Amino acid sequence: MTRLLTSLVCALALLPMVYAGTPTTEAESVLHCISTRASVRQYTSVEVADATVDTLLRAAMSAPTAVNRQPWAFVVVRDTTLRATLAEALPNAGSKLTNASVAIVVCGDSTRMLKQQPEFWVQDCSAATENLLLAAHACGLGAVWCGLYPDMERVQTARTILRLDERYVPLCIIPVGYPSAPVSPKDKYREDAIIRR
Structure with a gap:
């Protein structure tokens, strides 16, 4: 390392x-x-193998966390009807969910959050999400981050549809599949975003 x-x-x-x-x-x-890496929103009909999904989840769980609490849970959604229901209820995810092979919902697990500073779960789960996105790209897959938290209406909608109890706080949904067309990455480097001391 x-x-x-x-x-x-x-x-x-x-x-x-x-x-x-x-x-x-x-x-x-x-x-x-x-x-x-770039956000991919259109996918082929080729299924993403379970072993590949496990690789993505292993990468996600390799992320750093505050005091090594690992306050996360991952909901793997293969069911097409369930993904269609999520897509209809969450317009920001929409068609990306219906044409992906699988969707992964990254959640905070309140039973594993720091007692004194529980809000660190957002950083921890965001680091896991980025790891997952990079692993997907490395495996030749496409994926996109569709935000849920801190929009509590979206959080509750996802929680209800996925039948999750209150301990889980959905942070985002990541549709994953094989890209239907190449997506060009954007060079986002900006010198004016750097403060040098």
Whole structure:
């Protein structure tokens, strides 16, 4: 892990090259995955295998968490009727849910949240979500983050449809599938977003 982090730091200067070319080192591969990921909203009819979904979930659960509480739960939604119900009730997810092979709902688990600072669950579950999105891209899949929390109406809608008890707080829904067409990533680097001291 230390070697990987050191390689990442050393390779930051290579980002433009990684963005345009084929990765040749471990660090370049990681940076390539990060810089070429894009939100994918249209998918083919090819099913995503259960083993691949498990790979995505393992990546998600590798995320860092405050005091290692791991305050998350993941709802894997394969049922087409259930995904259609979610799509109708949650317009921000809409058709992305109906044409994906599977949807993964990332939830906070209130029984595992820090007692003194429970709000850290949002950061923890967001880190898990980003890991999942990157893993999907690395596996040749497409995915998109459809937000639920902090819109409590969306949270309660998802909770009701998925028959989740109050301990679970849905953060987002991630439709996952094989992209129906290539999606070009956007270079989001902005010098004006950096404050140097």
